[in-house]
Amino acid sequence: MLKLESVSKTFSKDTPNEHKALDNLSLAVDSGEFVTVVGSNGAGKSTLFNAICGTFMVDAGAIMLDNKDITYLPDFKRARVIGRVFQDPMKGTAPNLTIEENLALAYSGGNGRMLGFALNSKAVEKFRTELEKFGMGLENRMKTKVGLLSGGQRQAVTLLMCTIVPPRLLLLDEHTAALDPAMSDKIMEITKDIVKSNNLTTIMITHNLNFAMRTGTRTIMMDSGKIILDISGEERDKMSLSELLELYSQRSDKVFDNDRMLLTKRTEI
């Protein structure tokens, strides 16, 4: 399904700031898998997503999606099959467009007649039923500008935009990290529902270790642009949080350090 082969990316090459963000990284994800990704700050998690989405071209290696080489495909073309939700709720939606207009953009995407009217009653009806499922009352505010919504509401709209035409691959980059705990839970619940009902192949970055182990079918841990741990199945089910942290320090020679994680650990222990 998704296959990265020896992908490398170095930022600011040949300058004192040279930084190898992806280091000969290989990863294969099967159809229907739900992979969670953890790692300390600067491990290269978001960079991995950027590489998959084509935000930049990688220095070396190849990226395959559905047996198609997408290494050199421009970002907007990959977006046809890859849905991505960012940590920042501002990034996924256009603030001056209404909820229904934002959804219409995602619904029509790159294909379809560009000169047809974006909003027709059938599309609007579909948006309404999908929004209803969230139980956030958004279905009654379809003509509200998205800029007026809360972060969590915007994230819900973004999620729907990314999945209203089910993508082949869904990438979630700490998409609940900017939300308060209650809203974060809500969005997570919606995410799981969407992933399950569409049987989406998903990769989710999270700073919440507990969460990473409980959600999905497989967990990978990154450090310095490499994958240092990749567990699934029984091994993953049996592993405790402390064992995981132990493994991390063994393999990376340092203590797991993620500024956002400290906060969540306290609330959960």
Place this chain on the structure above:
Amino acid sequence: MSLVLGALQLGVMYGLLAIGIFISFRILNIPDLTTEGSFGFGLCVSAMITIAGHPYFAVLAGCLAGALAGVITGLLTTKCKIHPILAGILTMTGLYSINLFVMKGSSNVSLINTDTVFSDIRALLPFLSKDVSRLAVIIVLTAVAAVLVAAFFKTRLGLSIRAAGDNETMVRASSINVDRVKVISLAVSNACVALNGAILAQYQDYADISTGSGMLIVGLASVIIGEAFFGKRGVTVGIISAVIGSTIYRIIITVITKYLITSSMASASWLKLISAVIVGIALSIPAIKSAFAKFKMKKGGPFGA
């Protein structure tokens, strides 16, 4: 009376310019200097084709010429990665030579005794006075353009343009080619601007190569005045408000030139300063407001006087 009609004619006609500026400045967030060149491009192309005996085709051709100018600026920005303002200046500068070429090297041509859309309609509707029939032509043209542009921004493509000015990351993530969207929107914007130039040539029976200069400011002033009355709302309201803003601007200018500027001042030459001052003040309103609020807070605070 004819003074009022004159102001209305020009005001509604320059509404086309205002619609174009609304698209580039408010929807795309670019002060697009191509305007200055494309206005003249539309004017020159229309003048020459009108002289050749095709007044209706002249208007269409002028409009398309402007779209072409927009495409060039769009390609300079997206493909060559040139700063949008600089790209606009480049196109504008290049167009000066092109416009001279179109006018066969002379800096102005006269359309007196040439058939124009205005003379044609006047012959068709003889029961209307000259001023009224001219106003009718202008209103119909601007209304058609406004309706087309408003409808365009309701299409998928139009929606992508609005989103591109708002959040480019998101538009890319929606698998839309942002570069293409930007080029198309600059084409639409400059088509409106050039349409204004094209009809102006026939309206004044005269085309001068330097007519386009200062047009960006005129358009900005119209958009901003319109917003002062209607606020910043959706695109459809924005388009209507731009046309009304343009009309109000024209009335202000008429009053100023009629009553405030004495004959000892060369009136036309002061108009640009007046427009610049209006736009300067209007664009500083947010800063003035916040400074005022701060001042009030200081005075009203626990340590205030």
